[in-house]
Amino acid sequence: MKEIIFRPELYEFDSCQAFAHDFSLGQGDLILTNRYIYEPYFASLQLPVSVIYQEQYGAGEPTDIMVDAILEDAAKSGCKRIIAIGGGTIIDIAKVLAVSDGEKVDDLYAKAADLQKKRRLVIVPTTCGTGSEVTNISIINRTRMGTKMGLVSDNMFADEAVLIPQLLEGLPFPVFATSSIDALVHAVESSLSPKATPYTKLFGYKAIEMIIKGYQRIAAEGKEARIPLLKDFLVASNFAGLAFGTAGCAAVHALSYPLGGTYHVPHGESNYAMFTGVLKNYMEIRSDGALAEMNAYLSGLLGCEEREVYDQLEQLLDHILPKKALHEYGVTEQDLQDFTHAVMTTQGRLMGNNFVPLDEARVYKIYQELY
Numbered sequence: 001m002k003e004i005i006f007r008p009e010l011y012e013f014d015s016c017q018a019f020a021h022d023f024s025l026g027q028g029d030l031i032l033t034n035r036y037i038y039e040p041y042f043a044s045l046q047l048p049v050s051v052i053y054q055e056q057y058g059a060g061e062p063t064d065i066m067v068d069a070i071l072e073d074a075a076k077s078g079c080k081r082i083i084a085i086g087g088g089t090i091i092d093i094a095k096v097l098a099v100s101d102g103e104k105v106d107d108l109y110a111k112a113a114d115l116q117k118k119r120r121l122v123i124v125p126t127t128c129g130t131g132s133e134v135t136n137i138s139i140i141n142r143t144r145m146g147t148k149m150g151l152v153s154d155n156m157f158a159d160e161a162v163l164i165p166q167l168l169e170g171l172p173f174p175v176f177a178t179s180s181i182d183a184l185v186h187a188v189e190s191s192l193s194p195k196a197t198p199y200t201k202l203f204g205y206k207a208i209e210m211i212i213k214g215y216q217r218i219a220a221e222g223k224e225a226r227i228p229l230l231k232d233f234l235v236a237s238n239f240a241g242l243a244f245g246t247a248g249c250a251a252v253h254a255l256s257y258p259l260g261g262t263y264h265v266p267h268g269e270s271n272y273a274m275f276t277g278v279l280k281n282y283m284e285i286r287s288d289g290a291l292a293e294m295n296a297y298l299s300g301l302l303g304c305e306e307r308e309v310y311d312q313l314e315q316l317l318d319h320i321l322p323k324k325a326l327h328e329y330g331v332t333e334q335d336l337q338d339f340t341h342a343v344m345t346t347q348g349r350l351m352g353n354n355f356v357p358l359d360e361a362r363v364y365k366i367y368q369e370l371y
Contacts, residue, residue, distance in 0.1 A: 030079035128233035129179025131241020133161035178268030204243035254347035
């Protein structure tokens with residue numbers, strides 16, 4: 001059994017300048033980022049690199065259309081190394097850039113088992129949520145299929161992952177909220193996965209502790225209390241990435257993808273919409289084993305009885321990001337059936353990591369309860 005994957009080399013720098021110097025950013029490098037990140041942190045360094053701003057190709061999370069256009073322009077640059085500096089959208093696109101020498105998204109999914117690394121890849125996260133700097137999966141909204149799907153390959157691992165807490169200082173609170181909740185979901189789902197090991201749980205449980213304690217401080221002291229904790233949240237996100245990179249995510253992510261893909265709900269927010277609903281349904285089916293262990297741990301962190309952990313967890317998370325019912329996003333009753341069908345037919349990879357198996361009737365029940 002695979003215990004844990006440590007693939008990219010991991011670095012940390014106090015400043016963007018130190019990173020640029022030590023990594024010798026220059027000719028042959030393509031930086032994929034956003035203008036609002038590049039200009040305040042890197043423009044003054046006058047680096048002789050090519051730069052692509054993702055927002056020039058569309059807003060929101062990556063779609064097949066957006067990625068195809070970026071792939072085309074990246075190929076024209078002749079770059080030999082991709083430097084991804086950004087959040088989940090940037091990182092997901094960069095992983096695709098690393099394995100494409102001109103093929104479009106649909107072609108890459110079609111030959112997923114045979115993808116080869118075409119360029120070196122360096123990933124620098126600017127949010128505290130995805131943990132994707134240490135994983136080998138890219139999530140693309142395949143608009144022609146109406147859902148998000150993962151593209152996975154060992155050749156999509158970064159060669160180096162770089163943590164620079166300075167880059168989180170300008171993160172708006174709503175983005176901090178959705179991204180850090182995403183990290184919490186990664187940590188919980190990976191710890192409940194049948195693929196979890198003592199090593200993945202070591203990182204997953206520590207991430208849960210760091211995130212919840214940070215949230216408790218924010219709830220008590222206000223939003224600005226997050227500022228001195230940004231490095232902690234960045235590290236917790238990385239820990240969660242190491243955990244789910246081996247043990248996987250599960251039904252929370254699987255059920256969230258149709259919501260995010262159809263109504264363009266941010267990834268962390270769509271995960272939160274499903275989070276405790278999935279956990280409560282796990283409890284109805286089986287309440288021992290890894291779930292009992294998780295509930296006992298959460299009750300200790302939250303200072304409540306185990307039977308209250310999910311309600312208390314929601315109460316804490318509502319200080320960070322108020323939870324909405326699915327109908328508040330525009331979801332219809334017909335969508336519930338369509339979403340269920342999409343989960344059961346396109347998300348088998350994730351559903352295989354569930355704490356207990358969930359059949360079609362159970363998935364539909366979860367959606368109904370959250371509606």
